[in-house]
Amino acid sequence: MSKINILLAEDEPALGQIIKESLETRDFKVHLCENGEIALETYQKESPELLVLDVMMPKKDGFTLAKEIRTLDDSIPIIFLTAKSQTQDVVEGFTIGGNDYLKKPFSMEELIVRINNLLNRTKIQKTSDTLTIGNYKFDFPKQVLTIDGESQQLTHREAHLLFHLIKNKNQVLDRSLILNKLWGNDDFFSARSMDVFITKLRKKLQKDESIQIINVRGFGYKLVN
Amino acid sequence: MSKINILLAEDEPALGQIIKESLETRDFKVHLCENGEIALETYQKESPELLVLDVMMPKKDGFTLAKEIRTLDDSIPIIFLTAKSQTQDVVEGFTIGGNDYLKKPFSMEELIVRINNLLNRTKIQKTSDTLTIGNYKFDFPKQVLTIDGESQQLTHREAHLLFHLIKNKNQVLDRSLILNKLWGNDDFFSARSMDVFITKLRKKLQKDESIQIINVRGFGYKLVN
DNA sequence: CTAATCGGTTAACACACGTTAACACTGGTT
DNA sequence: AACCAGTGTTAACGTGTGTTAACCGATTAG
Numbered sequence: 001m002s003k004i005n006i007l008l009a010e011d012e013p014a015l016g017q018i019i020k021e022s023l024e025t026r027d028f029k030v031h032l033c034e035n036g037e038i039a040l041e042t043y044q045k046e047s048p049e050l051l052v053l054d055v056m057m058p059k060k061d062g063f064t065l066a067k068e069i070r071t072l073d074d075s076i077p078i079i080f081l082t083a084k085s086q087t088q089d090v091v092e093g094f095t096i097g098g099n100d101y102l103k104k105p106f107s108m109e110e111l112i113v114r115i116n117n118l119l120n121r122t123k124i125q126k127t128s129d130t131l132t133i134g135n136y137k138f139d140f141p142k143q144v145l146t147i148d149g150e151s152q153q154l155t156h157r158e159a160h161l162l163f164h165l166i167k168n169k170n171q172v173l174d175r176s177l178i179l180n181k182l183w184g185n186d187d188f189f190s191a192r193s194m195d196v197f198i199t200k201l202r203k204k205l206q207k208d209e210s211i212q213i214i215n216v217r218g219f220g221y222k223l224v225n
Numbered sequence: 226m227s228k229i230n231i232l233l234a235e236d237e238p239a240l241g242q243i244i245k246e247s248l249e250t251r252d253f254k255v256h257l258c259e260n261g262e263i264a265l266e267t268y269q270k271e272s273p274e275l276l277v278l279d280v281m282m283p284k285k286d287g288f289t290l291a292k293e294i295r296t297l298d299d300s301i302p303i304i305f306l307t308a309k310s311q312t313q314d315v316v317e318g319f320t321i322g323g324n325d326y327l328k329k330p331f332s333m334e335e336l337i338v339r340i341n342n343l344l345n346r347t348k349i350q351k352t353s354d355t356l357t358i359g360n361y362k363f364d365f366p367k368q369v370l371t372i373d374g375e376s377q378q379l380t381h382r383e384a385h386l387l388f389h390l391i392k393n394k395n396q397v398l399d400r401s402l403i404l405n406k407l408w409g410n411d412d413f414f415s416a417r418s419m420d421v422f423i424t425k426l427r428k429k430l431q432k433d434e435s436i437q438i439i440n441v442r443g444f445g446y447k448l449v450n
Numbered sequence: 451c452t453a454a455t456c457g458g459t460t461a462a463c464a465c466a467c468g469t470t471a472a473c474a475c476t477g478g479t480t
Numbered sequence: 481a482a483c484c485a486g487t488g489t490t491a492a493c494g495t496g497t498g499t500t501a502a503c504c505g506a507t508t509a510g
Contacts, residue, residue, distance in 0.1 A: 155487060167341075170366055171252050193489055195467060202468095212367060216381045217466060217497055224366050380497060416457090418499055424459060442456065442507070 003029040004119065005048035009039040009065065010081070011057045019052070019111070026112055036060025043069055050118060051078045052111070067184060077118035079111070131166050134208040134225040138162060147207050154204070157182065161197050165213065165223040175220040228254040229344065230273035234264035234290065235306065236282045244277070244336070253340075261285025268294055275343060276303045277336070302343035304336070356391050359433035359450040363387060372432050379429070382407065386422050390438065390448040400445040 006028050010016035013034065020030045031046055033039035037059045043051070051069065053062035066078055080101040100114050131138040137146045143159040144151050154162065160182050165173055179186035179194060198213060198221065205211050211225040231253050235241035238259065245255045256271050258264035262284045268276070276294065278287035291303050356363040362371045368384040369376050379387065385407055390398060404411035404419060423438060423446065430436050436450040 157488065167337075189490070191467090192491085196469080196489080198467090199469060214368060214381075215467065215497095222366075382498065414500070417501085420457060421459080421499080423457090427458095440457065 003027060004050070005029050005031065005046055006050050006052060006115070007031050007033065007039060007043055007046065007048040008052045009033045009036060009057060009062060010052075010054045011035055012054075023112070023115075028115075036062065036065040039065055040068060049076070050115060051076060052081065052115075053078060054081045056082075070181065079114055079118070131163070133166050133169065133205075133223070134211040136205065136208060136211070138166065145204060152204060157197055158200060158204070161194070162201055165201070165221065169223050169225070172216050172222045173220045178220070228252055229275070230254050230256065230271055231275050231277060231340070232256050232258065232264060232268055232271065232273040233277045234258045234261060234282060234287065235277075235279045236260055237279075248337070248340075261287065261290040264290055265293060268297075274301070275340060276301060277306065277340075278303060279306045281307075304339060304343070356388075358391050358394065358430075358448070359436040361430065361433060361436070363391065370429060377429060382422055383425060383429070386419070387426055390426075390446065394448050394450070397441050397447045398445045403445070 006023060008016065008019060008030050010019065010032065011034050016032050016034070020032045023030045031042050031048065033042050036057050039053070040060070053065060055062040062080055069076065082101055100118060102111060102114065131140060135147050140159060140163050143154040143156065145154055161178070164178055164181070175191070176186040179190050183190035183193065202213055205213070211223070214222045214224060216222055231248060233241065233244060233255050235244065235257065236259050241257050241259070245257045248255045256267050256273065258267050261282050264278070265285070278290060280287040287305055294301065356365060360372050365384060365388050368379045368381065370379055386403070389403055400416070401411040404415050408415035408418065427438050430438070439447045439449055441447055
């Protein structure tokens, strides 16, 4: 069995080394990066299963890094390491979709417990996650949308957009929220692009007439069925 | 659109605030209480649809609070937040009957998923109940108004205005109340705008002559049939 | 009776969103 | 290198929604 890859971004070498070694004794493979930029490169090379990110780092801080990686993969578990117990930091970490956070100083036991929790949790989700909307079945990880035995492959963007619509079924899904989450910003062009994808999804969902993507002018979209 | 009320009892202010804000971005209304006693009072004032209770709290712990509220309402869904050190078997007794528990630390995504699950299960969700007014059927979430098999799609504003009119059928619906609720203020321009929408609704409701939107000068409107 | 106020109605308007197609970029194949 | 298919972005144009304006009649206070 191959070891589980963990990306660790920590600028303080001594602390980084300690964490790395501790985790390696628990049979994880650890890629230690000394700043956010290197971490992003390493992420793309190594496709780790989990991220441990220091919030305060030179070049690129942990939150910014997390936002960027979230546009590529919004299910990968992230643990933030925050220096101060500042509430504001923590709040930001959650709104990015970060899964967990640890206040420094923390014990190794604590970190390991949380890593194991997150890994278990995502495994469970991966095995059990086909979503249902009307007569459609949607396999998010595979990006396959099925109705009456007929399947169509969705693109990455289509799948993620649909995923969030389904997760917020019958509620208004905020435009700028989803733009920031999937596009990384909510400027004019991204908004235009999103409109195009809404059109595409409407077409792909039209085989069940009870399903509609309703626009709420100025706020966002509501998937109803 | 009335938001779903959630009562959140959490004594640690930082965490409480994070959860509250996260839930509010998902369009829930959250009442944050810092201990069990305040939570009980708030429960009686606000009649929330769902409870999220920290188990360890000063004044009154989550389990005791839950027992008391259960005597008043034995179907309301409750989610317990438990610290990781707490023993599993205590918790397991409460997993029956629409309840759930989350071990700290947990991710916001997870909490939101469970909230939606419980709301779906207990059918509190404000979904496809179709309202009836005269010979018309009105599907509020889909914003569709139907008579004699003919359907017309309403806009967001039209739908919400009609919703409140129907909810207050045969009663006077206060102008400034509805203006504040839908427009966010009750200034001159919003009032003018509302007049326009009343006109539009009158047109769309004229296929059943028994239905009328009557103006009560200086007070508001009354939908009668 | 007259003026002031409130609401009714229609139309003009600004802008958010819808739709289609052209375009640019990527990665794979020959 | 040249080509291709797939994906997402940009552009151009069209449509729909909500706001504002203008004009009107109805009601009521003075």
